[in-house]
Amino acid sequence: MAGPSDAGAEYRGGTRGRRVAAALSLVLGLGLIGGAVAGAVINHGPRDEPPVVDGSPEAFAKARQVWRETPVDQIFPRTVRGAAGGPGGADKAWTRIGVAAPTGCTGAFDPLLQRVLAPAGCVRLLRATYVDSTSTTVTTVGLLVTSGEAPAMRALNQRWTAEHLGERGDLLPKPVAFPGTPAASFGDPQRGSWDVQVSADLPFVVYAVSGFADGRAVPDRQPADKATADGATTTPAQAGLGYDATGLASAVDDRLHATVGALLHPTTPGTEK
Template identity: 50%
Template structure:
């Protein structure tokens, strides 16, 4: 460091093997140092900005998911029944071999608890997530040959509990056990008439979606079969041959889509 005019010090840098303290930043070596330093500062700024941006995006996505999860919990009393259970449901490609299906709503249950909606073992399996409210509706197909009850169980659970239950249903194949069937709703659709069913535990909403199908003529079924099994290639049971697995799965999927369609706008409304 050497004094300059006016008494202000000037810092000087030396190149390797050179010990001339009078060299200034204006020299060739000093220019390279300045350029390297500038690049380093710019690089750190870009990296830091990218990292910060990724954190912000991650936080935003996580916050959005949390908002949607919380919003879904209130849909049972904030969304009209016709939006959750439309009077008519189109099932393009939902039938065997990709055939189209359509369903018409014939009954809607009052919102209720879960006490009488499930067989005892299914009620026990669902107990860890609790029961806040249960909505149910029953549909028939275009030919009025089949009836299907579809339900939306709004739980009391958080996202972790829902993920845990979903994993258990998948790992233990609980949705294929005949002793874990949901019960039907509506006149003319009794427990011994259940032919196929499906149960889906959502992980992005505190909701369990299920359905159960049977024949509309009231015939009893000795060997019910899960929708997943009835839809397998080569299945020869009566429910499978009738396409009842597709009835249960196809309608449950469309009602689940109707539910998801309501979550986004409602979450935005609640956040604003």
């Protein structure tokens, strides 16, 4: 898989179409090069369907292989569209500008969030950064592949919900900057809003953190739950940074569930692995 400096090149220059075509060969780990997906549409809501896996260690072990066996475009689509996904019901669209090499989790989160997520463990961390269609905002999306089994993930999910941790202002993931792109200056001071989604039935945590493409710092940063609330007047709320974070995190989470379901239950043509 290409590292940050190589992946950033998919955004630059006048030959973007050829570079995007070349990006079809990028994969999340070792080996499999399959059909890539050109884009995604957000359709995220409460999960009423049965869990994707049965909670057994064997099923969790298979689900963890998604990062090795799935093309990068299938998890982090090159384009994502959100109908009515912005402030006031405005449509949103984002384009991927870089994919980071898979890493460990050290240094990927602020210390307090690192401690909260620690019980779930860390096998691999996958990240990509997007720019919105106006080149105004940038968002890093992360997929934490955990080593924890079903009881650990259920416990973390329940704690996250019961303690309203998604509403706290001190549990932040870190962004990934890509030189030569609108995210070139995307660092910790530029973080404006974020969303963390802890799976209850899969060994994954999906998150997104957003900021401005012009590199300005955001002193009144705010978690997405608050930045998307009615009547919110902070900078992240007015700029729609909470919608960027929630929209992209939800899109990746939805695709992740669908991909794992197809990997574990290949019952229809085109899903066999």
